Amino acid sequence: xxxxxxxxxxxxxxxxxxxxxxxxxxxxxKKIRRKEFKRLKGHTFxxxxxxxxxxxxxxDEFTDSLKRNVYGNPHSGNPSSDLMAFEVGKxxxxxxxxxxxxxxxxxxxxxxxxxxxxxxxxxAFNWTEGKSRYVYLEDNHTSVVGIRxxxxxxxxxxxxxxxxxxxxxMGDIKEFQxxxxxxxxxxxxxxxxxxxxLHSGNGEELSHLFAxxxxxxxxxxxxxxxxxxxxxxxxxxxVLKVGGSWYTMLDAAAFVTSSKLDLKEYPADFVSxxxxxxxxxxxxxxxxxxxxxxxxxxxxxxxxxGGTTRVYLPSxxxxxxxxxxxxxxxxxxxxxxxxxALKYGFSTIFRIVGSIENISHHLFNLTHWLYHNMKxxxxxxxxxxxxxxxxxxxxxxxxxxxxxxxxxVNKYEGFVGFNEVLSKAAMxxxxxxxxxxxxxxxxxxxxxxGDGNIKQIHKSGYVCGEVDxxxxxxxxxxxxxxxxxxxxxxxxxxxxFIKSTFVT
Numbered sequence: 346x347x348x349x350x351x352x353x354x355x356x357x358x359x360x361x362x363x364x365x366x367x368x369x370x371x372x373x374x375k376k377i378r379r380k381e382f383k384r385l386k387g388h389t390f391x392x393x394x395x396x397x398x399x400x401x402x403x404x405d406e407f408t409d410s411l412k413r414n415v416y417g418n419p420h421s422g423n424p425s426s427d428l429m430a431f432e433v434g435k436x437x438x439x440x441x442x443x444x445x446x447x448x449x450x451x452x453x454x455x456x457x458x459x460x461x462x463x464x465x466x467x468x469a470f471n472w473t474e475g476k477s478r479y480v481y482l483e484d485n486h487t488s489v490v491g492i493r494x495x496x497x498x499x500x501x502x503x504x505x506x507x508x509x510x511x512x513x514x515m516g517d518i519k520e521f522q523x524x525x526x527x528x529x530x531x532x533x534x535x536x537x538x539x540x541x542x543l544h545s546g547n548g549e550e551l552s553h554l555f556a557x558x559x560x561x562x563x564x565x566x567x568x569x570x571x572x573x574x575x576x577x578x579x580x581x582x583x584v585l586k587v588g589g590s591w592y593t594m595l596d597a598a599a600f601v602t603s604s605k606l607d608l609k610e611y612p613a614d615f616v617s618x619x620x621x622x623x624x625x626x627x628x629x630x631x632x633x634x635x636x637x638x639x640x641x642x643x644x645x646x647x648x649x650x651g652g653t654t655r656v657y658l659p660s661x662x663x664x665x666x667x668x669x670x671x672x673x674x675x676x677x678x679x680x681x682x683x684x685x686a687l688k689y690g691f692s693t694i695f696r697i698v699g700s701i702e703n704i705s706h707h708l709f710n711l712t713h714w715l716y717h718n719m720k721x722x723x724x725x726x727x728x729x730x731x732x733x734x735x736x737x738x739x740x741x742x743x744x745x746x747x748x749x750x751x752x753x754v755n756k757y758e759g760f761v762g763f764n765e766v767l768s769k770a771a772m773x774x775x776x777x778x779x780x781x782x783x784x785x786x787x788x789x790x791x792x793x794x795g796d797g798n799i800k801q802i803h804k805s806g807y808v809c810g811e812v813d814x815x816x817x818x819x820x821x822x823x824x825x826x827x828x829x830x831x832x833x834x835x836x837x838x839x840x841x842f843i844k845s846t847f848v849t
Contacts, residue, residue: 461633
C-alpha cells in the first residue's frame, strides 16, 4: 500500500462518533449504488448543495405510474382530473406528515422552488409603511436578502444582523450586530422612536418579519431552531427596541436535505424549500409551508391569476380571493405531474435510509472525518495546504451540516483559484462547486473580503462566481456538499485527489 493510500485511511474509525438507528443504512449503500445509481460509476459527485441525485428505481416507478393511469388537469372536474386532484391532496398531507404537522396546523402552497416561496411571503406580507421591520441574517441566500427590496418598497425598514465578533457566539442571536439599512420611500431609515408603538395606527397590530436559514448554504452552519419561539415572544423586539408581533420565515432548503425539521416542536410561521435538493427529481417544484394561525399576515397579495379568485369582474375593479391559502397563491395550473413525482422521491428516501436522522448521522460522520483530514494537509515546507471557512468546529450534527467550504493554498502561501480546482477535479470526474453560492454575506465574512472591497472590485468588472482571485486574494471558495448516497469511498477519493494534485 502506498503512503498516500495509508494516509487517507488513517484513523477512519476514530471519526465515527454517531451511531446509526438503522440496521442496514449506510451499510447497504454499495449495493444500492450499484443497482440504482449505476451512472455514478467513475464519478465522485460532491455537489449535493446544488441538487440531489435521483435513483433509477425512483424514475421507473414514476414513469410506470404515468403509463398505467390517465392523469388530467386537477381543475377540470372529470375522472382523470379527480384522480390527479386526489394525488395532489395526498401529497400535501405527505409533506405535512414529513414535518410532523397536519392540515389543521399548516397549509402547503406548491411553488417553483424555495425562492418562489420566499417571494410570496415578501410580496404578500402585511408591511405597515413607516413602522414594520424586515430583519435577516447576513448569512443568507440571495433570495432571502432580496425580500429587503420588497419590504422597503412597501415602506418597511430593513435590518441586517451581521456576524458576531466571534463565531463561538453564533448560537446567540443577541450577539449578532444590527446594521440598519436605509429604507422608506424617502431613502431614510426610520429611527427607534418611530417604530416603538405597538399598533400600526389603523387599529391593527404592527407586524415584523425575521428571516434566517436553518442551515447556511455556504458553510453548512446550522442555526438554532429555538430562535423561532424566542423571536415570537419578543426577543428581537427587545434587542431592537421595537414593539409589535414578530413572525419568522425559515429558509429550509439546505437543512431538510439531511436533517429533521419538526414543525410541531419548532413552529416557524413560513418555511420554504425545494424538493430537487432532497431527492433530485423533479426539478422546478418546491413548497411554502404556512402556519395557519399566521396566514392572516399574507393578506397583501395584489396579482390574481387562474384559479385564485372566487369571483372577479373584467369591467370593474372587483375581485374576491379564494378562502383556502393554497388556492389563493397557486396561480394557474399547478405542476401536477411534478407533484405526482414527489411521491416516488419521498418513498425512495425512506426505502433506502429509513429516516432523515440516519442521513444526518451518516453524513456528519463523513464530513467530520473529511474536514479534519483536510485541516491537517501540509506541504513539505510546513505551509498548510487548505484554508477552511468554517463557522463551527464540526463537533456536532446539531450545529454542522454536510458542507465544507475551502480554498487551496500553494507551498508559497498563495491561493489557488477555485476555477483551477474545479477544472482539475472535472478532469477526473469529481463534481464540485465554486464561487460564493448566492450567499455574499457569508462569503464576505468568512473570506474577510470587506464591503468596501466588494464595491471596489465590482467597479473593475468583477461578477460574483466568475472571478476567483483578485490581487492575490480569493473572492470565492470551493464547496463540497454530501448527500444521502455519498459513501466513504467518495470522500476518500476526493482527499486523494487533493493530496496528489495540490500537496507538494
